[in-house]
Amino acid sequence: MSDLSPHHHRARKRFGQNFLHDAGVIHQILRSIYPRSIEHLVEIGPGQGALTEGLLNSGARLDAVELDQDLVPLLRQRFAALPQFNLHQGDALKFDFHTLSQEPHSLRVVGNLPYNISTPLIFHLLEHTSSIKDMHFMLQKEVVERLAAVPGSGDWGRLSIMVQYHCQVEHLFNVGPEAFDPRPKVESAIVRLTPHRVLPHPARDPKALEVLVREAFNQRRKTLRNTLKGMLDASAIEAAQVDGGLRPEQLDLAAFVRLADQWAAQSLS
Structure with a gap:
């Protein structure tokens, strides 16, 4: 050698x-x-x-x-x-x-x-x-x-x-x-x-998930209602079954996917 x-x-x-x-x-x-x-x-x-x-x-x-x-x-x-x-x-x-x-x-x-x-x-x-x-x-x-x-x-x-x-x-x-x-x-x-061979929480649009997560954690001390306000209003957050008064680190992956799907859906409509 x-x-x-x-x-x-x-x-x-x-x-x-x-x-x-x-x-x-x-x-x-x-x-x-x-x-x-x-x-x-x-x-x-x-x-x-x-x-x-x-x-x-x-x-x-x-x-x-x-x-x-x-x-x-x-x-x-x-x-x-x-x-x-x-x-x-x-x-x-x-x-x-x-x-x-x-x-x-x-x-x-x-x-x-x-x-x-x-x-x-x-x-x-x-x-x-x-x-x-x-x-x-x-x-x-x-x-x-x-x-x-x-x-x-x-x-x-x-x-x-x-x-x-x-x-x-x-x-x-x-x-x-x-x-x-x-x-x-x-x-x-x-x-x-x-x-994963099968994604546990597939998003409608993975790119939308990436953008939303980046936005959510931009100011991790703030509540989701504040940090996502450019993307989703309070009723849209609620429609995704998420409490807008929580901070981003309190949400699991499934909740982020629901938010991203909600945002992707309203972008299409």
Whole structure:
């Protein structure tokens, strides 16, 4: 195996890179993913290949998407001899994941996501859920807490609602800063997102849901009556069986879908 110790590639601030080097944590992540040879994996930001090697050892097909041009030759040198490995140099935020598989719900996505792109990248992947079987991400712990939040908690917000609309969320385990080089200042965590085959609360128009949720949480201290007043009047909120005197974090996903459907219906009429 070629020597890819960290001095070959200094982590770059602009990519928010922190390379995972703790063998115990790597093993724990691989055990959670449990890749099999018949599967099709997609790794976002393989970095120096800490997880890549274990993923490839399963015999599974692996498409890797790496933005950092300096890492591409290192990854090629290390894994290009394996026929099931395919490297794409590019930005995962602009990548069309549907092109990787014609088979629905077949891609298993994995990534140690840099903090600065984690939320937009998750939103981008939600547009590809018809191709995705599941996703395992290493994220900042507070982001995972927001993904897995329940209504009524301070973490419940736009990210929780939109992700839970599309996926089941499991906060698997936490990872301390010492597992990385350089050490980040924050705790990390591993999350599993499994796209629903059947949406529990399908919206008439998912885009309307996204707009309404963003609007509702724009001023999360205010009541829905105030924060949604440009979209729905008090009687329309009531017609959606929602109490307009509540604050947005007190509403569950189903209530937001009812509000969005009400708004979509009145936009059509």
